[in-house]
Amino acid sequence: MAGARRRRAAPFPDSFRPFSTVTINEIHSRLVQQFGDQITGLNATATDPWIEVAPARWDEVALYLRDDEALRFDSLTNLTGVDYLETDPKKAPKFGHEPHLEVVFHLYSFVHRCRLVVKVKLPRWKNDVPGEIPDCPSVAHIWSIADWHEREAYDLVGINFTGHPNLVRILCVEDWVGHPLRKDYEFPLEYHGIRGK
């Protein structure tokens, strides 16, 4: 058996290369070159700089992000959904966002030791029909962990990941109604004879 690998704590600043705005611009231009208008946005000045991708070909972009030699984002550290909606009419004018859903992917590359945030913007409801949850291509075949994360996002935020092998609820029970992390979610008054509130 090989010797225990030990690395001393000394080279702190060098071992971590944070995302400078230059590199996120480089990644963005690479992606634009490859996918053109599928890359819909870039925010290089945010605390965690992010790139926005259109949902239509997101799975192809994800595969490119994982397999391209210069990128190699081999690890998906977080996947979650955010519901942008203000239900209080008094606060709504100040809200500053169009009502929409965002799926946020936090990627990490063990090869290049860098991070990337990718956002996929979705409508709150498919075809504006309340109750019809929007579609987003699944990336479970690209990063294995996306399987469970997508199930959780489906369960709590209400996003239909198309092409997912087993899209069922994971934290709530199977017959739960609604998606609790939606801002307009109404708490059930009763569940199988158990009174809420």
Add this chain to the structure above:
Amino acid sequence: MSTTLQDPRVIEFDVRTDEMLVNMGPQHPSTHGVLRLLLRTDGEVVHETTPHIGYLHRSAEKIGENLAGPQWIPYTDRMDYLAAMNMNLGMALTFEKLLKIEVPEKAMTLRLIIAELNRVASHLVGMGAYGLDLGSFSPFLYAFREREIILDLFEEACGARLTYSYLTIGGATHDLPGMITIPPGLASLTGRSPNLKLQWSDAVLLFLEWLEKRIVEYHTLLTRNSIFIKRTAGIGVMPREMAISYNCTGPVLRGSGVDFDLRRDGEPIYTRMYQGYEFNVPVAPFEDAPREAILGDNWCRFYVRMREVAESIGLVRQGLAKYPTAQGAYRVPYKMNTKLPRDEAYLETECPRGQMGFYIVGNDQAEPLRARAKSSCFCNLSVTGPLCEGVLIADIPSIVGSLDIVMGEIDR
């Protein structure tokens, strides 16, 4: 490691058996809480394992959307309740990243001491419970005896024994205590008078000195125990690629041979805390491993934790030595109605069980628009399906135990 019918370990090779669905849990003692595993078995061989989770789901993320940052801290305590200090720290750092708060050196040193002490306590439970899963009862009792003293020391620092809410946005709620009466457990174990008064830091040092000698005993009891090695070495082998694809983190990742620790490789706001400290990151393979051990098996994951305890003890000692001369205050004040900017921050910290991530989206209000807690055990548990393919039923507790999961963190 898959088992075939030709395997000499399968004795009943000529007995025809039917496929059977077996429920393991949610009240099974070796599922570490309320985890239900649905096993498709053929005799003693498991063909498919499906984990069912959510029994402990308490909507922590939904609650977080309706509370200001400091109000959400008690909810993070109840995620990984064995390492509540590390949960507090991760959440506080995420808010500090979002609000760009600079924490003074003294607060950082305090946080390091507390977080590393909690890592020791958490790994002690992990070790004891793992022995219990495999049928060895005594290490569990010893581990809890040691952990008890750490809990006593935490009680002196913040008043709580399990759900501390001690590390908060901007630092900690209180400074470290000064003179204390020696914790009764520590007094009896080290032969001191129960009325002895001493500095809190001296009590910690006394405990660490005593604990360091005990670690040798744990290695005799478990790590080098031939029964333990037979139950763990070569079982549940997780290749490096699998660990990365499933985003396994912490000791599980390092047990598969990936040299990665956020305390060294993380974001500057977190690694700043560990700057100037000497510590090693234990990574498998180990030169002192038994012959049967394979890279990425249960034994390696267990041994990474054991080695981390020793590293954490060193870190606490260095932190205590630095604390009296550390500059600044133990916290910077944070107002409950501080408005979060229209920005978002995601930060992962190295908790005992892996990389716990918090994701906060602000929108000009004190309450975040989205408060997300990405659980490390959630990712570590998701690997059980592929990892338990073709193993014997008796190996399931061994594999699940080696992942060292806490259901409170998975279900949130």
